[in-house]
Amino acid sequence: MKRVNVAVIGTGWCGGIRAETSRSSPFVGDLHIAEIKEERLKEVADKTHPASATTDYRKLLAIRDLDAVMISATPETTHFPIAKESLLAGKHVLLEKPMALTLAEADELIALAASKGLLFTIGYSQRFNPKLAYVKRSIDDGTIGEPVSALVSRHITRGLGNKISGRTRLSPAAMEATHDIDFVLWCFAPRRPVRVYAQEVAKILKKTRNAPDCVWIVVTLDDGTAFTIGAGWVLPPAYPNFASTWIELVGTEGAILVDDTHRDVVLNTLQKGIVFPISTMPGEKVGHVYAGPMEAETLHFLECLATGRQPLVTGEQARTVMQVYQAADLSAAENRPVELGR
Ligand SMILES: NC(=O)c1ccc[n+]([C@@H]2O[C@H](COP(=O)([O-])OP(=O)(O)OC[C@H]3O[C@@H](n4cnc5c(N)ncnc54)[C@H](O)[C@@H]3O)[C@@H](O)[C@H]2O)c1
Secondary structure, three states: OOOEEEEEEOOOHHHHHHHHHHHOOOOEEEEEEEOOOHHHHHHHHHHHOOOEEEOOHHHHHOOOOOOEEEEOOOOHHHHHHHHHHHHHOOOEEEEEOOOOOOHHHHHHHHHHHHHHOOOEEEEOHHHHOHHHHHHHHHHHOOOOOOEEEEEEEEEEEHHHHHHHHHHOOOOHHHHHHHHHHHHHHHHHOOOOEEEEEEEEEOOOHHHHOOOOOEEEEEEEEOOOOEEEEEEEEEEOOOOOOOEEEEEEEEEOOOEEEEEEOOOOOOEEEOOOEEEOOOOOOOOEEEOOEEEOOHHHHHHHHHHHHHHOOOOOOOHHHHHHHHHHHHHHHHHHHHOOOEEOOO
16 A cells, blocks of 8 residues: 655644544655644644654645645635645645635646646535535435435534634635535536525624624526525534534435534533534544544545545535635625626
8 A cells, every 4th residue: 555645734723633634544654744833833743743843834845755735724815825835846735625715826726736637625524524425425326316405504603703704804605605515516516506696694793803794695506406505603602613504405306404413412511511512513533533524534635645536525616616605705795696607
C-alpha cells in the first residue's frame, strides 16, 4: 500500500480533527502541521507528533515528498491564496468550504488542479453523514422514485454565528446553507439549478456583528423540481457548537424524513442542566469511536490519495454550490428571484 505524506494548514477546530485523523490512518506516512497560533500549534503537535510543525505554511509547501495538504485556515480569505500556492507547488488539496470568494477564483483553482493532474476536493462533510448518504442511496437505487422536492432546515448556535460572522462578511447562505445546497444538488443530479429566491432575517446579530440571523432559500431546478433550505446561526447553546437539522425529501414513489436534530442523547448535570452531546456538524471523537462525518471524510481523502481516485466532492460541484449561494445573497439583497447562468 502506498503511504502518503500530508500536511494540515490551520489546525483550529476542523484542522485539529483532520490532523488527529491523519495521524491515526495507516495511509499516512509523514504528517506535517502549520498553525499561526503557537499555543494551538503545540497543542496539536503534542497530540499528533508530526514530522514537522511550523507557523509558516510555505515551509511545508517546499517539502519535496509532501503529497497533499488539507487547508482548514480561517478567515475564509485565506482559502483561495493558500490553495493556489499549494496546487502550484504540486500538492493535492482538500480545501474547507468556501472554496474561494469569487467564481473566477474557483475557476482558477479547478483549472490549475486539472492542468497539473492533482486531486482537488472541498470539505462538504455532510455527504459523509450516514443519514444523508442513505437519502442519496434511496434516490440512486430508485427506492423513492424520481425526486420531486426537498426541504432542509439547519440551525446552529449563536456562539457559532458570532464566531463565523465575526471573521468574514460571508452570509449564512455561503457559510451554512452551503452544506445543504451541496447535499440536495448531489441528490438531485444531474438536474441543474436555474432560479434562486431568498429572504434573510436580521434581528439578533445585526446589533453585534451587522450580520443576518438566518436565510430561507428556494431553488428551482431545470426540470421544474424545487427545494428549500433554511439556515440560521442564532440558536441558544444546547452544547458547544450544537447543530440541528431536519430533512424532508419527497419522490414520485416515496419520501424520506431525516431527523438529525441530535436530541437523541441527553446529558443532564447539576452544574449545566440539559445538553445534547455529540451534536456538532463535523463531529467529535468519543473514546475509541468518532461521532460525526469529518473523520470519514478525511479518511476518504487519504484513501483517494493512496489510490489516485477522485474524491466524492468535485471542484465543479462546489462551484455550482457557490453560484447558488451567491445568487441567494443577491436575491436577499435585491428582494427578487435571481436567474442562474451556466
Ligand atoms: N465541514 C464542516 O463541518 C465545517 C465545520 C466548521 C468549519 N468549517 C470550515 O472549516 C474552516 C475552518 O473552520 P474552524 O472552525 O476550524 O476555524 P478555526 O478558526 O477554529 O481554525 C482555523 C485556524 O487557522 C489558523 N490560521 C489562520 N491563518 C493561518 C495560516 N496562514 N497558516 C496556518 N494557520 C492559520 C488560525 O490560527 C486557526 O487556528 C472554515 O473556513 C469553515 O468554513 C467546516
